[in-house]
Amino acid sequence: MKNPALIADVVAMIPDGASLMIGGFMGSGSPVLLIDEIVRQRKRGLTVIANDTARPGIGIGKLIDAGAVSKVVTSHIGTNPKTQQLMLDGALDVELVPQGTLAERIRSGGFGLGGVLTPTGVGTLAAAGKRTLEVDGQTFLLETALKADFALVAARRADYDGNLEYALTARNFNPLMAMAGRTTVAEAEQIVPVGAIAPDAVVTPGILVRYLVRRAST
Amino acid sequence: MKHRPNAKEVIARRVAQELRDGDCVNLGIGLPTMVAAYMSPSVRVHFHSENGIMGMSPLPGEGLDDPCLTDAGGRPIGALPGASAFDSAFSFGLIRGGHLDVTVLGGLEVDEAGHLANWMVPGRMVPGMGGAMDLVTGPRRVIVAMTHRSPSGSKLVKRCSLPITSLRRVDLVVTELAVIEPTATGLVLKETAPGVTVRDVFEATEAALKIAPGLERAA
Numbered sequence: 476m477k478n479p480a481l482i483a484d485v486v487a488m489i490p491d492g493a494s495l496m497i498g499g500f501m502g503s504g505s506p507v508l509l510i511d512e513i514v515r516q517r518k519r520g521l522t523v524i525a526n527d528t529a530r531p532g533i534g535i536g537k538l539i540d541a542g543a544v545s546k547v548v549t550s551h552i553g554t555n556p557k558t559q560q561l562m563l564d565g566a567l568d569v570e571l572v573p574q575g576t577l578a579e580r581i582r583s584g585g586f587g588l589g590g591v592l593t594p595t596g597v598g599t600l601a602a603a604g605k606r607t608l609e610v611d612g613q614t615f616l617l618e619t620a621l622k623a624d625f626a627l628v629a630a631r632r633a634d635y636d637g638n639l640e641y642a643l644t645a646r647n648f649n650p651l652m653a654m655a656g657r658t659t660v661a662e663a664e665q666i667v668p669v670g671a672i673a674p675d676a677v678v679t680p681g682i683l684v685r686y687l688v689r690r691a692s693t
Numbered sequence: 694m695k696h697r698p699n700a701k702e703v704i705a706r707r708v709a710q711e712l713r714d715g716d717c718v719n720l721g722i723g724l725p726t727m728v729a730a731y732m733s734p735s736v737r738v739h740f741h742s743e744n745g746i747m748g749m750s751p752l753p754g755e756g757l758d759d760p761c762l763t764d765a766g767g768r769p770i771g772a773l774p775g776a777s778a779f780d781s782a783f784s785f786g787l788i789r790g791g792h793l794d795v796t797v798l799g800g801l802e803v804d805e806a807g808h809l810a811n812w813m814v815p816g817r818m819v820p821g822m823g824g825a826m827d828l829v830t831g832p833r834r835v836i837v838a839m840t841h842r843s844p845s846g847s848k849l850v851k852r853c854s855l856p857i858t859s860l861r862r863v864d865l866v867v868t869e870l871a872v873i874e875p876t877a878t879g880l881v882l883k884e885t886a887p888g889v890t891v892r893d894v895f896e897a898t899e900a901a902l903k904i905a906p907g908l909e910r911a912a
Contacts, residue, residue: 500744500781501767503760526781527823529767553820554767562819571819574743575785575827582782595789595827598860600813631761643778644745644770645761650780678780 477637480686485660486512489625492545494522496581496623496652501527501554502534504645506629506662508690510534514541522546524581524623526574526648528555539567548621550574573601576618578651583620585654590619626656630679633663634670637684638677646678653679660686700840700869703886706731708797708838708867712738716794717787719743719828722766725797725838726751741793743824745784748776765824785827793832798825800839800866802853805900807862807875809837810855822858829859841868847899849873849880870894873902881905 486509489495499505513521514537521544528547529536538544539558546568552558561567572580579591592615596602606617628649631642639661641649653659661684698706701724709731712718717739720726729740729751740749742764749764750771758769772778787793802810809829812822829835839848849866866873871894872884882902885894891909895902 500765501763503744503763503767527821549821551821551823553818553823559819569821571821573822573826574781574824575789575831578781578785593789595830595859597830599826599858600856601822601826641778642761643759643772644742644763646778646780647745648781651782 477635477681477684477687479666479689482508482512482688483516485509485686485688486516488658489513489518491518492520493625494524494623496621496626496648496656497523497525497535498628498647498649498652499525499529499534500644500647502529502536504629504641504647504649505529505534506627506660507534508688509627509660509662510537513538513543517541518543520545522548522623524548524621526577527551528558530554531557546570548572548577550577571601576601578648580618580621581648581651581655584622585651588620590617592616593618621655623652623656624658626652626659628653628659628661628679630661630663632665632667632672633661633684633687634667634672634681635687636669637661637681637687638669638672639663639679639681639684640672640676641678650679653683658685659683660688662688662690664690701727703869704838704840704867707872707886708836709733711836711865711867712736712795714738717741717747717792719788719793719796719832721796721798721825721828723799725799726764728797728838741784741787742770743781743784743788743828745780746770746772746776746778747787748773785824788824788827789831791831791833795834795836796828796832797836797838798828800837800848801843802848802850802855803837803839803863803866803875804850804853805879806852807880808853808857809835809859809863810853810857812858813856815856825858829863830861834865835861835863837863837866839866839868841870841897847897849898849900851900870897879903882908884908
């Protein structure tokens with residue numbers, strides 16, 4: 476049983492310079508309260524691992540706006556001109572990773588693998604500096620695992636044991652990241668009694684969730 | 694005066710004819726998304742969106758916008774009966790694992806080797822590849838839907854000057870002027886758009902084109 480934590484207390488545990496995996500795809504399925512609190516507490520020098528940086532003022536875009544981030548590992552920044560500008564100015568280090576590869580690198584981190592072999596990116600700029608391997612006559616890139624100090628994930632429902640259920644396309648990277656964070660924080664729209672989420676509907680088992688925070692009901 | 698369809702409509706309509714009943718299809722952002730509007734009612738395909746859904750409906754029902762149900766561009770979509778939702782690793786497993794029948798992507802350049810460049814213009818536009826590299830590498834069939842020319846010239850080039858998206862040879866290129874099939878021995882002009890001659894296509898194309906049997910006479 477976990478008592479829902481206060482968002483301010485949880486975010487206070489994140490030091491400047493920490494690495495964060497943050498769920499969401501163009502803001503859908505991002506832990507918005509945790510993001511707002513990181514901005515409020517003026518964190519600096521964060522490394523963010525996330526699918527994208529959304530748009531200015533939206534989701535992870537708010538962390539970029541606030542100058543909280545010094546590095547992003549991401550698949551797409553095309554929708555956020557601020558991210559692109561900071562990158563061109565040399566104020567933000569951007570590592571671009573093909574989206575499927577990013578998902579697998581995060582999965583590897585959480586699943587105890589050193590990395591994966593993928594055909595994606597072979598012969599392109601995405602292969603720069605990476606090892607290639609031949610397996611059964613096909614060439615693959617070796618893509619290494621990613622882990623992070625904290626994984627900040629968003630769920631539709633949690634129970635008081637931290638079991639998580641997601642909503643539609645707001646699931647995206649969240650379950651993968653919940654496995655790959657050294658400390659995982661889940662922000663749920665609703666927290667329900669233990670047992671209210673059927674075992675088959677639980678996507679992220681509660682043992683993975685260290686802290687549970689709730690979105691204020693409106 | 695007769696409505697003259699613009700280039701993008703011509704392309705989207707022609708790509709729609711390539712999709713078969715039962716196909717599982719991923720439509721890229723932009724022009725490719727328009728293909729859904731030109732599907733024959735007798736052809737039912739399963740639309741996949743890489744952010745984690747199979748069975749999406751490109752538009753949500755009136756008043757049914759849900760922030761937890763969007764396409765890869767972040768726009769609201771619907772989920773049809775029989776749809777399924779999954780995480781990003783699974784979604785790209787479908788793409789990379791060859792479980793998608795067709796992916797339709799936009800393009801900046803396609804060259805004589807059938808290589809597509811569509812993810813960056815060095816020094817000018819570096820949006821990141823998003824899902825494009827996986828989407829070109831994995832599916833059974835890759836269709837490029839793009840205008841034939843850019844302001845700077847032909848987009849069908851001898852060799853891509855922009856960074857390529859994948860070493861995989863794409864399967865078909867549909868433009869407002871022509872349908873072109875990249876093969877092991879080069880680009881083959883299969884079809885010209887209504888009102889467009891073979892000569893028009895050659896004049897608009899930098900890359901070498903072979904003419905499919907039967908086409909020259911028809912034009």
